[in-house]
Amino acid sequence: MKNFFASRWGIISVGGIIGILAALLQKLGNPGNMGICVACFERDIAGALGLHRAGVVQYIRPEIIGFVIGAMIAAYLFKEYRPRVGSAPIVRFVLGVFAMIGALVFLGCPWRAVLRLAGGDGNAIFGLLGLTAGIWIGTLFLKNGYNLGRTQTTHAAVGWMLPLIMLGFLILMLVFPQVEGQGKNDILFYSLKGPGAMHAPLFLALIVGLGIGFIAQRSRFCTMGAIRDLVLFGQIHLLTGFISLVVFAFLTNLALKQFHPGFAGQPVAHTMQLWNFGGMMLAGLAFALAGGCPGRQLFLSGEGDGDAAVFVMGMIVGAGFAHNFGLASSPKGVGPHGIAAVIIGLAVCLFIGFSMRKKTT
């Protein structure tokens, strides 16, 4: 059977649907210009689990759970579930950690970078330029034979681990819901104010997440791949989906009166442009070396890719480091050690890029 979603119009529809749903989620309660942000939402999950104690960003985000499980349902339904693992997992973990640190210096993943743009946040331009620069550096490594080695087919249960962890988070959330006015309910932490306290209703967010996970798995939607394929091969297939996301999010924002152009005072954003650029450059390079944007890593995890699951865990742990060590930015600007972390992260990524070449067979 022909896969419609893998066609040009398929990927454009998927980008459009994600753009519209992201803007709607914001209307339904998610933070400003953060209808869907994979990095921010994984950071909130890390907070809800107490892996960091930044009180304003603690909430188990059902969208993330939905992405993984929705992708898994699609993969099983279309016989694309392929349990596989063993391609440099520790390197993928480290890349996940630094991808998260870079994203939290900018304050968003590539999805949020374009959602910020679609909401009128001019600072996002510097983030997107940094993202492109980081991916461009990554393509230089790819051209010079950088690779992570081969995966191996494994037991189906290996591929179930991240979907099961996500299911576990969902159950925890249902068993230990937020108690009005309390920051902790036995197990989970919940923000009382700030972005973590802003969220769409649980089941709506979960359904949207499941739907996006499903169609994103079918379409292979990847924001990093969009820029990488353009730079590396001049291919615009994935890019059309990425552009469609911006256009439809922008139009939905206009319709919902959520478009507010400017640089200062944008929701959950800062105006230190060099570090908007630098943070996203680090994230872009890490995504390029790992082979997918954070959203794509979630969908791959749902398809049975155990290495992508390790990248996801790296990002969640990275969020812990970012908030415990003062690396993450806030609307006031970069954290006390954010700049040092970006420089260290770039050095680590360059080391990985230079030292892991050839040896594919």
Place this chain on the structure above:
Amino acid sequence: MSTTIDARGLSCPQPVLMTLDEIKKGSDTEIVVLVDTDTSKENVARAAQSQGCTVTRIDPDGDGYQLFINRA
């Protein structure tokens, strides 16, 4: 004559890079690419077509696929 590229188990975009390298070399008319995911299958086919090649056949091969790419 045909050349076989084994891109099984490699992450994105390695299978496409290997296929394009082989197409550029231009030594054989037929290139057979082994991949193990549907994403790689679609990406390799799309990349080959963008270079003016035709994908003549896609056969199941174990858990993955064999793509037959014709340069002519």
